Amino acid sequence: MFDVVVVGGGPSGATAAEDLARSGHSVALLDREGRIKPCGGAIPPRLMQDFHVGEEQLLAKIRTARMISPTGRRVDIPIENGFVGMVDRKDFDPFLRARAEAAGAARFTGTFVRMERDGGTRVVYRDRESGTERTLETRLVIGADGANSRVGRAEVPGADKIPYVFAYHEIIAAPMAGDYDPDRCDMIYDGRISADFYGWVFPHGDTASVGMGTELRSADLKAATADLRRACGLAQCETLRREGAPIPLKPLARWDNGRDVVLAGDAAGVVAPSSGEGIYYAMTGGRAAASACAAVLASGRARDLALARRLFMREHKTVFRVLGAMQDAYYRSDSRRERFVSLCHDIDVQRLTFEAYMNKKLVRARPLAHLKIGLKNLSHLTGLVRETYT
Template sequence: MFDAFVIGGGPSGATAAEDLARGGKRVALLDRAGRIKPCGGAIPPRAIADFAIPDHLIVAKVNTARMVSPSGRAVDIAIEGGFVGMVDRDTFDEFLRERAAMQGAVRLTGTFLRIERGEETRVIWRDKTGVERGTPTRVVIGADGARSDVARAEVPGGKEIPYVIAYHEIIAAPNGVASYDPTRCDVIYDGRISPDFYGWVFPHGVTASVGMGTGIDGVNLKQATADLRRASGLADCATLRREGAPIPLRPLDRWDNGRDLVLAGDAAGVVAPSSGEGIFYAMAGGRAAATAAMAFLRTGRARDLRLARSMFMTEHGMVFKVLRSMQDAYYKSDERRERFVSLCHDLDVQKLTFEAYMNKRLVKARPMAHLKIGVKNLMHLMGVVRPEWSGMGS
């Protein structure tokens, strides 16, 4: 009998398992072997601090973000006073799972099948030899990613969550390509690459991640990525790995089943709109799920499982709402994307955007800057001002 059974060993599940084990609970952590999630791999300073990420896992330190418009114009935004760390998900996720095991979590390798309930709750799973097993537990945490089998089976609304498909290729980092900078993330807003999201070129030390995402059926993700590589001067780089996966677009309205289970991470839909950022929010969601599970184990009250969503949305809900509004406003057409990248020229926009990104909270101390941004944003959306440029990288 375990106190908690965590399904899914990505950043969310591994964080939940570690927190529960550190709190003295008997924890099982079930994960499928060998899967690497497609991911740009960016983690902000707050994630490094909150979750004690060691420096050896950071394969690149990014100090500039380049926003590229449909016309090919670019705005370089310096990351002042810090950096964004880039991690490789295969080594990063395994580190988190091993850290949970060091605290006492029992690692299991296999595939979730279902949950059965009688006198006790039992998680039914298939191990790597094909044998079906049943493990009793007091509480379950579903952290099995977007299109979660746990959410679909257990939580109202778990079948309807919208998502985009992300695809990327891991390539050998180029040598002598003038357009590539190993300390810069490039974000490409171009309907020819993605009609409703964006493409990216993210450095990872000896490798790089090049990819795009879309929620529109029929888009050829591989061809779009090939086009992006060609436009970025990366077509001749060796391709080391190709990966694709869904990314949820909004948090579920409910994360628990009202009985003995709570969701976390992508399974709960906690990927930031507009940016698609997921690692920090997955780990924060895992910590919130662990906190709710601890409360449930202490009191036996099913309503305590609601704490996970309440805690997470209290801290991050407004950021998600603002990012969703931005995506809805600017990702509709190339004309809107052109205006969005033009707006990024504004120093107030740059400063407030990265203050919010680095610290994961909206900046409230500069009301005049917020007012100026609001007016400029409205003027761009209404077409009152035309996009203005002073050259590439300006």
């Protein structure tokens, strides 16, 4: 009998399992293994601080972010007083799972099949090695099994109705010449690559992640990524891996079933709108789910599972709303995307954007700067600013 079974061993599930194990609870971590999520791999210093991730996990340190508009306009935004770390999920996720196991979590490899309740709660899974069904008895379950969460669809109302961006990327051997910069992330806002999101080139040391995302099911993600590679001079680079998956961009209205299951990470929809950033929010959501489970185990009140969503949204709700509004306002057409990149020329926008990214909160230290940005934003959206494309 476990106190908690965590289904899914990505950043969210591994963090939840580690937190619970370190606090003295008996934890089982069930993961499929072998699957690598398509991910740019960016992690901010706040993540490294909050979750004790050392620089030895980083493949690169990004010092500049380049925004590229539909007409080819380029805006380079320096990352002042710091850097954005880059990891490869192929290595980062196993590191987190191993750390959870070292903290005391029991590891199981297999695929979640269903929940059974007959005098107790049991997680039924298909063992990877034997192919047979096995069970784990538990008091509580954390579903951290991704955007198409089987746990969520089976147990939490509304979990099957979350909107997705479909993401695809290719891990390539990093070029040694050309315009590629191993210390710079490129974000390409161009309807020819993605009609409603963006494309990216993110360095990973000896490799790079090149990909795009879209909500349009009719889009050819592989063809769009091939176009992106040609446009960036990366078509001839060796392709090492190809990965694709849905990524949610809106938190679920409810994360638990009011009984014995709570969701975390992509399963709960906690990927940032506009940017698609997920690793930090997944780990934060995993920690919130672990805290909620610890509260239930201490109090015996199943309603305390709702603490997971409340704890997360208390800190991040405003940022998600602002980023969601930004995506709705600027990603709908190339003319809007052109104005968005133009807005990024502004030094106040640059500084406050990266202060918010690095610290994971909207900075209130410069109210006049916020007012200026609001007025400039309105001017760009209404077309009062005359665009000169070069």
